[in-house]
Amino acid sequence: xxxxxxSYKKEDRAVAAAIVAALREAGKSVWWDDALNPKxxxxxxxxxxxxEARKVLVLWSPRSVKSDWVRSEAHYAQDHHKLxxxxxEECSLPLAFMLRQAVDLSSGNYSDANPEWLxxxxxxxxxxxxxxxxxxxxxxxxxxxxxxxxxxxxxxxLGLAIVAVLAIAAAxxxxxxxxxxxxxxxxxxxxxVRSEELxxxxxxxxxxxxxxxxxxxxxxxxxxxxxxxxxxxxxxxGNVETDEENVRLFTxxxxxxxxxxxxxxxxxxxxxxxxxxxxxxxxKVARLxxxxxxASDSTGSEIVKLPEAAIKPWAKFxxxxxxxxxxxxxxxxxxxxxxxxxxxxxxxxxxLAETRLxxxxxxxxxxAAVIASAGEAADRALKLDEKSAKALAVKAMIxxxxxxxxxxxxxxxxxxxxxxxxxxxxxxxxxxxSDCGCEGPQFAGGLQMVGRASEGxxxxxxxxxxxxxxxxxxxxxxxxxxxxxxxxAANKALDELEEIWPPAELDGLRYSFAIxxxxxxxxxxLYRDSLDGKPEDPRAIEMLEALKSKDQARMDKVLxxxxxxxxxxxxxxxxxYLAHGNKIDAxxxxxxxxxxxxxxxxxxxxxxxxxxxxxxxxEFAALVEQVGLVDYWKKSGEKPDICxxxxxxxxxxxxxx
Numbered sequence: 231x232x233x234x235x236x237s238y239k240k241e242d243r244a245v246a247a248a249i250v251a252a253l254r255e256a257g258k259s260v261w262w263d264d265a266l267n268p269k270x271x272x273x274x275x276x277x278x279x280x281x282e283a284r285k286v287l288v289l290w291s292p293r294s295v296k297s298d299w300v301r302s303e304a305h306y307a308q309d310h311h312k313l314x315x316x317x318x319e320e321c322s323l324p325l326a327f328m329l330r331q332a333v334d335l336s337s338g339n340y341s342d343a344n345p346e347w348l349x350x351x352x353x354x355x356x357x358x359x360x361x362x363x364x365x366x367x368x369x370x371x372x373x374x375x376x377x378x379x380x381x382x383x384x385x386x387x388l389g390l391a392i393v394a395v396l397a398i399a400a401a402x403x404x405x406x407x408x409x410x411x412x413x414x415x416x417x418x419x420x421x422x423v424r425s426e427e428l429x430x431x432x433x434x435x436x437x438x439x440x441x442x443x444x445x446x447x448x449x450x451x452x453x454x455x456x457x458x459x460x461x462x463x464x465x466x467x468g469n470v471e472t473d474e475e476n477v478r479l480f481t482x483x484x485x486x487x488x489x490x491x492x493x494x495x496x497x498x499x500x501x502x503x504x505x506x507x508x509x510x511x512x513x514k515v516a517r518l519x520x521x522x523x524x525a526s527d528s529t530g531s532e533i534v535k536l537p538e539a540a541i542k543p544w545a546k547f548x549x550x551x552x553x554x555x556x557x558x559x560x561x562x563x564x565x566x567x568x569x570x571x572x573x574x575x576x577x578x579x580x581x582l583a584e585t586r587l588x589x590x591x592x593x594x595x596x597x598a599a600v601i602a603s604a605g606e607a608a609d610r611a612l613k614l615d616e617k618s619a620k621a622l623a624v625k626a627m628i629x630x631x632x633x634x635x636x637x638x639x640x641x642x643x644x645x646x647x648x649x650x651x652x653x654x655x656x657x658x659x660x661x662x663x664s665d666c667g668c669e670g671p672q673f674a675g676g677l678q679m680v681g682r683a684s685e686g687x688x689x690x691x692x693x694x695x696x697x698x699x700x701x702x703x704x705x706x707x708x709x710x711x712x713x714x715x716x717x718x719a720a721n722k723a724l725d726e727l728e729e730i731w732p733p734a735e736l737d738g739l740r741y742s743f744a745i746x747x748x749x750x751x752x753x754x755x756l757y758r759d760s761l762d763g764k765p766e767d768p769r770a771i772e773m774l775e776a777l778k779s780k781d782q783a784r785m786d787k788v789l790x791x792x793x794x795x796x797x798x799x800x801x802x803x804x805x806x807y808l809a810h811g812n813k814i815d816a817x818x819x820x821x822x823x824x825x826x827x828x829x830x831x832x833x834x835x836x837x838x839x840x841x842x843x844x845x846x847x848x849e850f851a852a853l854v855e856q857v858g859l860v861d862y863w864k865k866s867g868e869k870p871d872i873c874x875x876x877x878x879x880x881x882x883x884x885x886x887x
C-alpha cells in the first residue's frame with residue numbers, strides 16, 4: 231500500500247514526475263500510473279490503489295480541471311476524506327473543490343525552503359487541509375429562511391452549497407483576486423399566489439427554485455426583497471394564477487436606474503405538471519433574468535451599461551430566446567433594435583452573428599449571403615471585444631463548413647477548414663465563458679462530428695459543472711455518453727437531472743438512449759409508460775419485440791419496409807433499427823440518403839458503437855475520406871476515438887493515420 235495516490239492529467243506528466251521524485255526523497259511512498267503494467271487491468275488497478283492509499287494528491291492545472299478522470303478521482307478522495315489538492319499552475323478549481331485551500335506548487339520549488347512544500351508534507355502526514363478563506367457563508371436573513379420548504383430540502387442543499395461557493399468568489403473579488411467584472415445584484419420579491427388550487431407552499435417553492443437557479447450562475451448575486459423598489463439593482467416580482475389548462479406566472483422585471491419595468495411577461499406550464507410547476511416556472515423566469523442582467527450589465531471583463539433605449543429591446547430578446555423560443559428572424563429584428571440604440575454593445579453583435587448563422591439551415595435561405603452576414607457581425611463583435619467567446623464560436627462554426635451545403639441534396643458533403651475550426655473553437659473556450667456558457671458544448675458537438683466525442687465529453691462536463699441548473703447542457707452531456715455506448719452512465723446523468731427537472735421532460739431521451747444502445751426491454755417499458763391510458767400502437771410493439779428477440783425471421787419481417795425504402799430514409803433512428811436487425815446493405819443506403827438530407831450534422835450520431843458493422847465497410851471508409859476527415863486527422867495528429875481501441879485494426883483508414 232502506498233502512502234500517496236497521485237492523480238494528474240497526462241499533459242502534466244513532467245511536473246508529476248518531479249513531484250513524485252521529491253516526495254520519494256522525503257520518504258513518502260507514491261503510486262502513480264507510471265507503475266502500471268500494460269498487462270494489468272487498468273481500471274481494477276487504479277481502483278485498488280486509490281482505495282488503499284492514505285492520501286490522494288490531485289494536481290490541478292488548466293488541463294486537469296477539464297478532465298473527467300481527474301475530477302472523478304478527486305470526488306472519490308473528497309468523499310473518503312483523503313483529498314490533498316495541489317495547484318501546479320494558476321487555474322479556477324471546479325465548484326465542488328473550492329471550499330478548501332490547495333497547496334500552491336506553481337513555483338516549481340519542491341524543497342524545504344518553500345513553505346508550501348512543507349504544508350504539503352504536513353497535510354500528507356495527517357494535518358487537515360484548511361478551508362478556503364471566508365469559506366463559511368453568512369447566515370441567510372430571516373426573509374430567506376421562511377421560504378425553505380421541507381419538500382424541497384434536497385434541491386435547496388445544492389442551492390445553499392453553491393451560495394457558499396459564491397461567498398468565496400465574492401471574497402476573492404473584493405481582495406482583487408477574482409475576475410475584473412462586478413456581479414449584478416438581482417432582488418427577488420415574493421410572488422403572490424392568486425389561486426386556492428395551488429398548495430400553500432407554492433410561493434416558497436417557487437422562490438427556492440429561483441434562488442438555486444440564480445446561485446448556479448457565478449455572475450449573479452441573488453438577494454431577497456420586501457417589495458420596495460431598489461433603483462440600484464435588477465429586481466423582479468409578480469403573481470401566479472391558474473385557469474382550466476395552465477399555471478401562469480406573471481412577472482415584472484426592472485433594471486438599475488429605471489423606474490418602470492423593462493419587461494412584463496407571462497410564463498406558463500400545463501396544469502397536469504402542477505406538481506412540478508415551481509421548478510418549471512422558477513427556472514424559466516430565473517434564466518430570463520440572468521440573460522437580461524448578466525449580458526447587459528457585464529460581459530466578462532468589460533463593463534457595459536446599456537441605455538434605456540437598448541435595455542428594453544435586449545430584455546425582449548432574452549424573452550424571445552429563453553421563454554418564447556421565437557423564430558430566428560424575429561430575434562434578429564430585436565437584436566438590430568438593440569444595436570441601433572447601443573452600436574458598441576459587443577454582446578448584441580455576437581448574438582446577432584449566432585442567430586443569423588442558424589438561419590442558414592432554412593430551406594429558403596441564401597446560405598452564402600447568410601453565412602457572410604453572420605461572419606461580418608462576429609467580426610464586429612471581436613473588434614469591439616477581442617475576448618467575445620460567442621463571436622469566436624461563430625467564426626469556428628463557419629470555418630467548419632457544416633452550414634454551407636445544408637439542404638443541397640445534389641452536393642457532395644465536405645467539411646471546411648477543420649484546422650481553423652479547431653483553433654477558433656479552442657480560443658472560444660479559453661478566453662472567458664459567455665453568459666450562456668455554450669461555447670464548450672458547441673466545441674463538444676464539433677468534436678463529436680469529427681469522431682472525438684470522448685474529448686468533447688470533457689467540455690460538456692465542464693459546462694455542467696459551471697452551471698448545474700442548465701438543463702440543455704446536462705441533456706447534451708447525457709446524450710453524448712449514450713453516443714459513446716455508455717448507456718448506464720447516460721441514464722445516471724438523467725437520474726441526477728431529475729432532481730431539478732420534471733421526469734416527464736426526460737422520458738423521450740431515455741427512450742432514444744434505449745433504442746440506440748439496443749436495450750429493448752427498457753424501450754418497451756418506457757413506451758408503455760408514456761401512453762398514459764392511450765392505446766398501444768401494435769406496429770411499435772411488434773418492432774420492439776422483434777428486435778428484443780434477436781430472432782432474425784421476426785426482425786426481417788418488421789424491417790422489410792425500411793429495407794425497401796432504404797435509399798429514401800432520412801430519419802437517423804432508422805440507422806439504428808437496421809443495424810440492430812443486421813441489415814447492413816440497407817444501412818449503407820440509408821446512411822447515404824440521410825447524409826444527402828442532413829449533411830454533416832449526421833456525423834453527430836454516425837460514430838455510435840451500434841453502427842460497428844457499417845464502420846467496417848468500404849462505403850464508410852470512402853465516406854470519411856470524401857468529407858475530408860482523413861486529411862484532417864493526418865494534419866492535426868488527433869486520431870478519432872474509433873482508431874484508438876482494439877477495433878481500429880479492422881478499419882482501413884485507421885492504418886493510414
